[in-house]
Amino acid sequence: MIQQLKEGARQPPAVPVNRQRGGGVTAPPAFKRGQAEVNYRRGYPLRQCGVCVMYWHRHTHQMWGGCTQVHGNITPYGLCDLYRELRNPFGPVLSTSERKDIENHFEYHRTRKGIR
Numbered sequence: 001m002i003q004q005l006k007e008g009a010r011q012p013p014a015v016p017v018n019r020q021r022g023g024g025v026t027a028p029p030a031f032k033r034g035q036a037e038v039n040y041r042r043g044y045p046l047r048q049c050g051v052c053v054m055y056w057h058r059h060t061h062q063m064w065g066g067c068t069q070v071h072g073n074i075t076p077y078g079l080c081d082l083y084r085e086l087r088n089p090f091g092p093v094l095s096t097s098e099r100k101d102i103e104n105h106f107e108y109h110r111t112r113k114g115i116r
């Protein structure tokens with residue numbers, strides 16, 4: 001094993017890629033992006049990592065999970081520019097404009113309170 005690491009052999013992911021959330025991903029990305037590069041930040045109630053196809057939870061009840069596209073610990077409450085929403089099997093309740101209103105409302109209070 002140590003010899004393989006010295007030779008740069010890749011280790012398999014802890015959770016097989018085809019069993020991670022999102023499931024449609026059949027191969028790991030050639031490389032992951034840095035959090036700063038993809039503008040990783042606080043998410044919105046309706047748009048956050050927890051409902052992104054690239055997010056995966058750890059096995060136990062932990063605060064941090066991960067992302068198939070972005071390096072490091074990822075919280076379900078985060079968001080980045082690569083966000084792609086999971087399809088909701090229950091179907092949408094809100095219209096696009098209602099969703100936008102909620103995002104604007106959240107953004108207004110986030111800015112007013114100086115929350116990053």
Ligand code: SF4
Pocket residue numbers: 040048049050052053054055056066067068069070074078079080081082083084
């Ligand atoms: S929003 Fe970005 S960081 Fe979060 S799970 Fe999706 S791709 Fe990964």
